[in-house]
Each structure stands twice: as C-alpha cells, then as structure tokens.
Amino acid sequence: MKYLISSALLSLLMLGCSETLTRVKPYEKEHFADTKMTLNILEGRTEHEGHIFLIREASAGGDSTFQGGCGCR
C-alpha cells in the first residue's frame, strides 16, 4: 500500500508543476515523431520476449503490460 500512496503523491506533485513540466512546445516535438522514437520498436518481439523472460526468470512487472494466463510465474 505504501508504494501505491507514494505513486499517487508523486503523480499529484507532477500535476502541480505544470509550468515546470511543460518543457517542449508542440512545434518542438518533431524528433518524437521519428519512427525509431519508441520503447517498443518491434511489438512482436516485446510480446514474445516478455513471455520468455517470465518463464525463465522470477521477476515481473515494470513494463505496463498485461501478461497472464499461463501460470508461468
């Protein structure tokens, strides 16, 4: 529960700093439109290896994905 509270407080803190957090204007975002600018350059690989790591290692989470149903963890 303490982790949830910490995350919620951090979220509220960020929302209260809107001027500080507006660091890039809309017309300055061209680099983020580059097709390479993604954390998951190959969605198929992300899905496949996510399951492999779940099967071969004891950790999970931290990836904002849903992985379930296999009993592999």
Add this chain to the structure above:
Amino acid sequence: MQIIKSFFITILMMVPFLKTYASELKNNASLGIDTYTDNAGVQVYSPTFALMKTLSKHWLVGFKMRIDAIAAASIRLSGAPSNVDAVASASHKSGFEDTRYAPTFLAAYDDGINSAGAGIYYSTEEDYIGKSFFFHYTRQFNQGNTALGFGYSQAADTIDPVFKRDINKNKDEKKLDISINQLIDTTLSLQFIYSYIDSSGFLASPYLYNDAGFERYPAQRTGHAFSIKGLKYIDDKNSMNFSYRYYNDDWEIKSHTMSVEWLHDLSETLMIGTRVRYYTQSKSFFTKKAGTFTSADTFSVVDYRMSAFDSYDIGIPLKYRTSEESPYTFSFSIDYYRTSNNAYIKRWYGDDYIQALYTTFRVDYAF
C-alpha cells in the same frame, strides 16, 4: 502441459508512451511467427494474427490470435524426462505435443488527450485454462509533455495436471500499473512505472519434484516492480532507448534488470539495431542448497528460478518497408539468451546453464 513449459500469449496493452499526434488509432492487420528453442529441448513455434479496425475517429476494436505449437518432449519442458515419466506415467510423443489457442478481444478509445483500452483473453491447453481481463487509461497533461497512466489486469486460471494430484487447481493474479511519462527536452523522454502484482493459489509446478517430493511453494506472493525507461534522439539516423527495473517480493526475491538498445537507419526504409539486456536476481527465502531438501521441509524447490542467478540477452531488431509510402512493414528480430551456471539447472536439465535462441517475424499492413 503447463507451468514452466507453458508458452503462452503475452497480451500487450501498453500504457501508451507520450504521443505527438492527436490520435494513433489506425486500421492494421498483421501476420507473423515467433520461434523459441533452447538447450533444454524446448521448441516453440507461434503463428500470430491480429486485426485492428477503427469504428470511428476515436474508437477501435481488435482481435488477436496466437497459436503456440510446442514441439520436443513436453515433459522435458518441466525437466528431466526419465524422472518425470516415472512419476507421471507419461510417455514421450513425437512432433508437436501441445497446441494452445489463445484469442484476445480488445477495444480502445483515443481522443488525443485521453486513451483507454480494455479486453478479455481466454486460452486452453491440455492441462491449463487461462481467463483474464484487462484495462488501462492514460491522460496527457502539460501540452502533451506529461502523461499519467493506470492499468489493471486480473487472471483466474485453472490447473489440471495430466496425472492425478490432489492440489488446489486455482491460480489467481492481479496486476496494477501506474506510469508517468515526461518529456525532458526536445530529444529525451523518460517513463516511470510502478507495478503491484499479487498472486495466489497453486504457485509451484505440479510436475517438478525432487527427493523431498513435489515442489511446495507458499500459496501467496506479492511483488513490486519499479522501472525507469528512457528514449533519446541522437540524430536523424540514430536513437537509443534504455531501461532499469528493480523488483522485490515477499518471497525475498530481489532483481535488477538493465537494457540498452541502439537503433540506426541504414536507409529511408531500413532500420537495424542492437540490444543488450542483463538480469540478476537473489534467491527466495525458502530456497536452500540444491539437493538438500527433505520431506520434512515445509517448502521444497526444484525450479532454478527460485535460486540466485544472472542472465544476459543480445539481440538484433530489423524493420523494413519497401518504400516510404508502402502500407506494408516487415519486422524481424533474433536474440540469444543465456543464464549463468546454476546448480538447480544442472540437477534438473543436466546442463550447467540455459541458453536459448528466439526470433520474431511480422508483416504489418496498414489500411
């Protein structure tokens, strides 16, 4: 056949990274095949199919299908065949031993500021039924510089071992994700993610066993994961992404995961990359020296994942379009994965370590 050998769909409902477009909902169809093979005798071939269709500017529905054809002795996926055969009275079959059909239905909404998605999943195989639902919501703030995301999934699975065992056949898992994305400057973006994972029910393998009998794990497990991920634009032809994750749970397993990937445009239509990943974990509180468990122990471990070990992964992704205007995108990746030497791996698989080669191939068609 389930648990360790269970190769299964990973349903991806990403909390979207910061977007620079009003809406990213697009019609898309994809066809592909994933493969996995390792020195424990496991081979998996997984054809995949996905269809995403927009219903309006802001709404999309989708269907995904994955078929996992598991070749090589399925029992060996859980370990030493001769040992398990003696217990399970199972015999080896040639060819594909188990085939899993795993459909997913999903719906998504995106208006450029708010995005949400939800879906259901069902899969069945010889000894395992998986049922899940999931949803996520993300909202952008600060002129699209900040995004807060929330995701939740819940699975209620049923284990039905191929031979009679008096066990709790249920396994439930709840997962909660909270994410924050923030643009740092015109070339750098960071993402922070916290995940809460709660598992309960039968959490060991019904097949793995040692001199102390079958594996025995606690019936409850709660884990926490913290991640930071970064995306860096270097120049017109190069970018990189990196991530670090810290994980811990009440079984006292702690782990660190680091990954760095460099991506490079060889031409206007061809991109190649290199990715390196390192993982290290500690043992659970009920793991002892391999081979020392007795029937008097409350818990008993056979699976090496409850012990301390490291692993690394080196991979190459490739993406190609026949032209910049082409609706077709071809994606391919190949990765080599290897664990450190481990006494539990040696005892069960006969090798000092696990090493694997896995590939993915997709053709995407935007329409």
